[in-house]
Amino acid sequence: MERDPKNRREFIKQAAVVSAGLGLGISQSGFANTIKKPKNKLPKWRGFNLLDFFSPDADKGRKNKEEYLKWMEDWGFDFVRIPISYPSYLSFDRSRPIKAEETLNFDERRLQEIDDLVEKAHKYNLHVSLNLHRAPGFCINAGFQEPFNLWEDKEAQDAFAEHWKMWAKRYKRISHKKLSFDLVNEPFKREDPNNQHSPGGPVPIDEYRQVAKVGLNAIRSVDKKRLVVSNGNGGGGTAVPEIADLDLGQSCRGYFPSHISHYKASWVYQNPDDLPPVEWPGEYNERHYGREDVEKHYAPWVELLEKGVGVHCGECGCYNKTPHDVFLAWFGDVLDVLHQNGVGFGLWEFSGTFGILNSGRSDVDYEDWYGEKLDRKLLTLLQKYA
Secondary structure (H helix, E strand, O other): OOOOHHHHHHHHHHHHHHHHHHHOOOOOOHHHHOOOOOOOOOOOOEEEEOOOOOOOOHHHOOOOOHHHHHHHHHOOOOEEEEEEEHHHHEOOOOOOOOOHHHOOOEOHHHHHHHHHHHHHHHHOOOEEEEEEEEEOOEEOOOOOOOOOOOOOOHHHHHHHHHHHHHHHHHOOOOOOOOEEEEOOOOOOEEOOOOOOOOOEEOOOHHHHHHHHHHHHHHHHOOOOOOOEEEEEEOOEOEOOHHHOOOOOEEEEEEOOOHHHHOOOOOOOOOOHHHOOOOOOOEEEOOEEEOHHHHHHHHHHHHHHHHOOOOEEEEEEOOOOOOOHHHHHHHHHHHHHHHHHOOOOEEEOOOEOOOOOEOOOOOOOOOEEEOOEEEOHHHHHHHHHOO
8 A cells, every 4th residue: 555655754753752752851941831932934844954065076975865865754854954065066177276257157967966856855745945055255164265255255246146046047936835045054254264263253244134135136036935044143053133124034053052062073173082071961161051051042043033034943963972862961952942932953964973874973872774873862852843
């Protein structure tokens, strides 16, 4: 008999809730007891990031199997975010940094590879969020030599607009219920863009607003209905009420506090092996952290909801060096606070060091899942909110 995917998914979701409630004992305090929550204008999508086009060289991306998309649907999820490095779909000499005049050399063969991933995701009823993780003139990850600066240079902003016009035209016939656009990943200004540990911080609001309007206007010139979101400032974690008047949702992050989410991550800490042990709740650098701090962190995002701005958590999760029990205790609080406020999430990632598959943790008894190493406890926690 052919299975009914909706009924199967509903059964899995109900079973997961019972299992999670018995096995994890996640607390239900704080926001759960407050007065009626504001309605979120963005759907409560829940799922994963897929890094197929995360590398500037598409041939070096982490290609996800089609079975992964099927498992996502079977496990009750409905969302994939695709963070893209824009050079991955251009034609140019990759032995050197890209030149300004090459930033619009769209390669149809590469674009069709992205089309194929989008089509497969839709085959399994997954909403797709298309994100420029590296946009013309900016990437939160240091080490890329860009020919201009997205926040300061008109030439970069013109190229940014052309990229979004291209995507808007390419996908105009796809329903906004099935696909949305995520303008640029984690706005940030670093003193030295080529040094990951160089000091930096939020983009000045006037510059942030200008770039957001450039991207939005480019999309709206082609497609009036497409859902568009803009990432939080300062690396994604800071809400931006200054653009609440624009036709944009906003995307937060599930990485607070970073000493838990990015414990011993070499791209964050210069001497990761020197870090002290972590606990949740617990002390770190002579400060206590617990659920109440998570609630305070998301309070500005709740205020955006009250202003009528849609909010989604485009990225969340934890690097594999954080002890697993600490990770699950902390992440349970993060997911619960998001859930209590009607905010969905996208785990970074499905398979890899942050994922539910093949995360490479030393303290997990992995379940063999068709040859993959499944973190069943993490999946159960996620399914509680799927």
